[in-house]
Amino acid sequence: MRKILLPALLAALATPAMAEAAGPTNAPLAALGEQMHDPERQRDMALMLRAMTEVLLDMPIGPLAEAAAEMAGEDVRPIDPDMTLRQMTPEADRIGDEVSRNVPRAMQAAGSMAEGLAAMTPLLREMAERFREAMPERD
Numbered sequence: 001m002r003k004i005l006l007p008a009l010l011a012a013l014a015t016p017a018m019a020e021a022a023g024p025t026n027a028p029l030a031a032l033g034e035q036m037h038d039p040e041r042q043r044d045m046a047l048m049l050r051a052m053t054e055v056l057l058d059m060p061i062g063p064l065a066e067a068a069a070e071m072a073g074e075d076v077r078p079i080d081p082d083m084t085l086r087q088m089t090p091e092a093d094r095i096g097d098e099v100s101r102n103v104p105r106a107m108q109a110a111g112s113m114a115e116g117l118a119a120m121t122p123l124l125r126e127m128a129e130r131f132r133e134a135m136p137e138r139d
Contacts, residue, residue, distance in 0.1 A: 057085050
């Protein structure tokens with residue numbers, strides 16, 4: 001089953017619309033890969049996501065919990081309106097550090113994937129064309 005699904009998935013990814021948008025050399029993916037490997041960009045992204053994490057940890061969760069219960073059609077349990085996720089989670093203070101540490105690694109991996117896809121794009125386009133030619137005409 002995997003032998004059939006993987007080529008079909010790859011062919012679907014290499015549609016003519018993607019090929020047209022990406023251009024003949026697929027420069028956008030290659031450029032994205034380079035940007036993701038840039039240590040300064042990784043540092044900036046890690047700092048931004050750490051700041052966002054800290055803000056989210058300090059947001060009151062009562063209104064969110066009430067809205068979620070109402071959407072689910074459940075009874076709303078009383079929650080301290082000033083309760084934050086940081087107060088509920090004993091180890092929440094570590095989350096910002098973990099985000100800062102893991103974002104550069106994740107960006108490095110994403111950059112490698114983008115560069116790999118950029119390198120594979122000509123083969124994927126060729127495979128899509130071969131699939132298109134091999135498929136019977138629709139009535």
